[in-house]
Structures are given as C-alpha cells and as structure tokens.
Amino acid sequence: MDWKLEVVVVPVSDVDRAKHFYADRVGFVVDTDTRIGAEARIVQLTPPGSACSIIIGTGVSDSQPGSMQGLQLVVDDVEAARAALVEGGVEVSPVQHFEDGVKAEGKGGDWNSFVFFADPDGNGWAVQERPARP
Structure with missing residues (x-):
C-alpha cells in the first residue's frame, strides 16, 4: 500500500x-x-x-497563524530558486549550508544547500538543493 x-x-x-x-x-x-x-x-x-x-x-485549522515551521521544498538549483524568490519580492536568506550544526554562508555538499523564507504570518520554509540526477 x-x-x-x-x-x-x-x-x-x-x-x-x-x-x-x-x-x-x-x-x-x-x-x-x-x-x-x-x-x-x-x-x-x-x-x-x-x-x-x-x-x-x-475553518480549516485550529493552529495559530505562523505556527508551521520547517516546511521544505526541494529544487535542482538553489541559486536559481533564490533568484526567483527575490524576483517575486520574497525576503529570502542567502544560500547557506550547515557546518558542525551551524548555518554558514554559501553552498555545501550534496543535500546541504538551503535558502530560508517565511510567509507574511511567519510560517517558515526551507528550500533545499538536491544532488543532480544522472
């Protein structure tokens, strides 16, 4: 199933x-x-x-506006995704990766490049770059 x-x-x-x-x-x-x-x-x-x-x-949820955090989108090109968000007027972080559990600027290795943004209520999103597919 x-x-x-x-x-x-x-x-x-x-x-x-x-x-x-x-x-x-x-x-x-x-x-x-x-x-x-x-x-x-x-x-x-x-x-x-x-x-x-x-x-x-x-009438669809009892959750508080802005309470959703960690929603995640996956893209082939995080820099292009960031550019599209900026072009749309979205306040978005620079490209970042995690190094020893801390965010650092720039791209990381496979599955370790992100940008972050929030909607007007503060619901938080991550956009993650996946490795190129063969």
Missing part, C-alpha cells in the same frame, strides 16, 4: 494576503479557491512540479 502525502494545512490570518504571497510571489499554482457555506473557505495551492499541495483558508 502506498501512503502519499497530498496536502499540508498552513495556518494564516489573512487568506487573500497569503494567497497573493504564495501564488504571485512564490509561484505556487492556485488549484482551487472554494467557499463552503458562510464560514469556510479553502484555497489549495501547489508548488510547480510537486505532488503535495498546501491549503490555506478559514
């Missing part, structure tokens, strides 16, 4: 602001923006090339 992670709920305080951030600044695709009655709104967004989406909205 396959167990596939399909959706992660990201708690936000302002759905329209978060939708704009993820779609227009980060580049996620808006899959749906649906209202269910007067109290619930579900916006599903998917990173390009990902099989897993995020959901933001009202």
Whole structure:
C-alpha cells in the first residue's frame, strides 16, 4: 500500500494576503479557491512540479497563524530558486549550508544547500538543493 502525502494545512490570518504571497510571489499554482457555506473557505495551492499541495483558508485549522515551521521544498538549483524568490519580492536568506550544526554562508555538499523564507504570518520554509540526477 502506498501512503502519499497530498496536502499540508498552513495556518494564516489573512487568506487573500497569503494567497497573493504564495501564488504571485512564490509561484505556487492556485488549484482551487472554494467557499463552503458562510464560514469556510479553502484555497489549495501547489508548488510547480510537486505532488503535495498546501491549503490555506478559514475553518480549516485550529493552529495559530505562523505556527508551521520547517516546511521544505526541494529544487535542482538553489541559486536559481533564490533568484526567483527575490524576483517575486520574497525576503529570502542567502544560500547557506550547515557546518558542525551551524548555518554558514554559501553552498555545501550534496543535500546541504538551503535558502530560508517565511510567509507574511511567519510560517517558515526551507528550500533545499538536491544532488543532480544522472
């Protein structure tokens, strides 16, 4: 049996602001923006090339906005990903790696190059470079 992670709920305080951030600044695709009655709104967004989406909205989570930390995206080229985020107006860290458990500037070895950013509520994301595939 396959167990596939399909959706992660990201708690936000302002759905329209978060939708704009993820779609227009980060580049996620808006899959749906649906209202269910007067109290619930579900916006599903998917990173390009990902099989897993995020959901933001009202009536979808009891978690506090900004409480999600360590969400991670994986890319082929961390420097290109950083450039795309900067171009979209996202405040993003320089490329970093971990050395003896401490962040250091610049690229590291395989699986050890990252950039970090947060959405307007403070939900924290890492973008990790994976090794080139043969």
